[in-house]
Amino acid sequence: MNKISFMLNGEKVSLYVEPNDLLLDVLRDKLGDKSPKYGCGRGDCGTCTVLLNGKSVRSCLILAVEVDGQEIMTLEGLSKNGLTDLQKYFIKHSSFQCGFCAPGMIVSLEEFLKKNPKPDEEEVKEAISGNLCRCTGYVPIIRAVMDYVKNRGG
């Protein structure tokens, strides 16, 4: 067992993990942080996405030991003080059906919109191309992002 400590959603956590424990499993099963989901388990679907030092990553492909001393942010952290503006636009546009892809979509977009505050539609599509949604056909998701981009700060 290895002892690791990291910042999870702004709070320090310390625990013992096995070297082969995945970050996703540790977040969900040991720390009770259930927003990252297990989808494909190989980095293709994006539903396990979390922010590692501010960058979106696949928690199913990261060993928990690797995040010792790092900062992890999940959807729980992003919406700690209530829904984010982006989440409100997702609700406005009914952007989800089953919702399984939602945490990964929002987390990926949080990073992307910070880097690129005024994207065009093609850039939004590229940014979420690693987040699969099997319900919506992506149209209401893209609509929500574009509406949010248009209206925020205005």
Place this chain on the structure above:
Amino acid sequence: MAIAHLFEYYKPKNLDELVELLFRYKSKARILSGGTDLIVRIKDGFEFPEVVIDIKGIKELSELKFDGKNLFIGATVTFNEIIENDIVKEKYPLLWESAKSVASMGIRNRATLAGNICSAVPSLDSGPSLLIYEAEVILRSKEGERKVNMNEFFLGPRKTVLKEDEFVYGVNVPLPNKKNGSSYVKLGRYNGEDLAQVGLGILVLEGNEYRIAHCAVGPVAARARKIEKLLNGKPLSDSLIEDAKKLIEEEISPITDVRATKEYRIHMAKVMLERGLKAAVDRMNGKGTPYGEKLI
């Protein structure tokens, strides 16, 4: 899916520690940086390392620097770090364009260029540009350092010249010494995560010098020397492009698999060669589609 296989985890703080670990464990060790390939391979039961060595704690491996003539890409530099680097975009647009085509944002935040070449899958997007720029791979071990030209690095699918106690320290990419234009054309089913069904890199240098390399249509990514020979010294014309397309079948040996048939890949490689050559020449002359815009 959790990982069933057990291993020990090491995170060396400097190169000496890494070299010692590799010397001690040799083929029982696997190097971990982005993990986007290794972790999947361990989960799938294709790799059973006794020891996993995380190299992200070694500062000098994270360097990405340009000295006016050469770009050094350290072993832990990710694809997004390459894309976000202005010098790469300005001086090495072919590398930039191919890095942009790799998987999706969340993967590019972790996946490294060095990991891409070490995995040595036939479809690696970084292959054609590194082959074309005549990049040099810097290998280190307890015995010291050696440098291998990219064109001699791949031996077969998932096989490279790396010895069991060696690691990739970084890659040197020399700057082409003439005005040039380039293109990376990638055929895939959709943007995110998808592997190339055909990948084609093209660099045209002033004075009608052509460099072409492919991936996903043979056991290893490789230069298309016959096509280069045909084109070199000649200005690009429609009839020259037609002659070049005829050589495609001699250059590539694609297979039929779940992603595409052999016939489809050959057909598309010809279409891509035409579009890629035209785009590269146009870009050299300051017109045509901007870098990063899809050509197919």
